[in-house]
Amino acid sequence: MNRDRFERWLRNIxxxxxxxxxxxxxxxxxxxxxxxxxxxxxxxxxxxxxxxxLNQCPACRTEYETLRDLRRLEEEGRMPSSDDxxxxxx
Amino acid sequence: MILMANTRxxxxxxxxxxxSGATQEAAIAxxxxxxxxxxxxxxxxxxxxxxxxxxxxxxxLAEDCAQDALIAVINHLSDFRGDSKFTxxxxxxxxxxxxxxxxxxxxxxxxxxxxxxxxGDSFMEWIMRDKSSEVTPDQSAMQRExxxxxxxxxxxDLTDKQRRxxxxxxxxxxxxxxxxxxxxxxxxxxxKMLHDARRKLKNRLQARGFDVGExxxxxxxxx
Numbered sequence: 001m002n003r004d005r006f007e008r009w010l011r012n013i014x015x016x017x018x019x020x021x022x023x024x025x026x027x028x029x030x031x032x033x034x035x036x037x038x039x040x041x042x043x044x045x046x047x048x049x050x051x052x053x054l055n056q057c058p059a060c061r062t063e064y065e066t067l068r069d070l071r072r073l074e075e076e077g078r079m080p081s082s083d084d085x086x087x088x089x090x
Numbered sequence: 091m092i093l094m095a096n097t098r099x100x101x102x103x104x105x106x107x108x109x110s111g112a113t114q115e116a117a118i119a120x121x122x123x124x125x126x127x128x129x130x131x132x133x134x135x136x137x138x139x140x141x142x143x144x145x146x147x148x149x150x151l152a153e154d155c156a157q158d159a160l161i162a163v164i165n166h167l168s169d170f171r172g173d174s175k176f177t178x179x180x181x182x183x184x185x186x187x188x189x190x191x192x193x194x195x196x197x198x199x200x201x202x203x204x205x206x207x208x209x210g211d212s213f214m215e216w217i218m219r220d221k222s223s224e225v226t227p228d229q230s231a232m233q234r235e236x237x238x239x240x241x242x243x244x245x246x247d248l249t250d251k252q253r254r255x256x257x258x259x260x261x262x263x264x265x266x267x268x269x270x271x272x273x274x275x276x277x278x279x280x281x282k283m284l285h286d287a288r289r290k291l292k293n294r295l296q297a298r299g300f301d302v303g304e305x306x307x308x309x310x311x312x313x
Contacts, residue, residue, distance in 0.1 A: 009260050010302070010306050013288050014292065014303055020281075035175065059265065062189060063185050066131065066132050074177070082126050085134055086149060089130065
């Protein structure tokens with residue numbers, strides 16, 4: 001596990017850019033990024049700074065993955081109700 | 091039960107939320123339900139953060155997060171640019187608040203003092219804990235040299251704050267928002283610190299003759 005983490009960290013160092021957007025800027029663009037993906041477009045190509053930030057920032061990446069998965073459920077007509085979701089809390 | 095999809099257009103959302111009376115009340119109630127679902131969706135995927143809480147406490151926290159998200163969305167309505175569905179844009183606020191709440195709950199009462207400092211030996215031990223890969227003696231020697239150089243950069247070239255943040259987040263996986271909260275700062279500042287540290291590491295390693303891509307290949311080739 002630690003070797004994996006070290007490798008991930010090395011990769012992050014390797015992929016560092018001189019200029020990277022902030023978490024606020026990423027948050028601002030995240031819904032557009034997810035919407036592009038949902039519609040089958042290449043979001044990473046259209047918004048490369050967002051992709052770069054998501055690769056580097058674990059907090060923003062977690063938020064993005066949650067938003068992406070939620071949006072996918074919605075798009076597929078499988079959005080659960082609050083009651084259904086509450087049943088998952090135990 | 092799976093509910094009908096949201097049928098308001100973006101324009102209808104904005105219009106109804108800015109209206110008054112029953113129209114606005116209905117829009118606010120619908121929005122709050124969407125936000126609650128986003129919070130619960132996040133919580134259900136991160137139940138490990140709530141091990142100390144009972145079910146009712148978690149559900150109450152979810153309600154609180156949904157309410158906070160509702161306020162945030164209403165306060166930022168003029169920021170909505172229409173480059174996504176309104177609900178996609180609104181979910182972001184709920185998920186952001188849910189994440190910070192979950193991580194705060196998980197790390198409540200845990201001191202970060204021991205998680206913010208390290209020395210070269212513990213760094214080496216951290217890297218070497220998994221010894222399942224097979225390397226040649228030459229590769230092993232090169233790996234050691236690289237690890238020693240990385241530690242040197244961390245010890246000598248980073249500021250105290252950069253080093254502390256890097257050790258907490260990279261070595262000890264303390265969540266970013268928790269680091270920000272304990273250092274009385276914000277996520278942007280923490281990201282910038284880590285970015286500056288990464289740039290220093292990348293530039294210094296290259297200045298010492300290590301191409302970071304080659305280092306990566308050396309550490310990932312043996313599986």
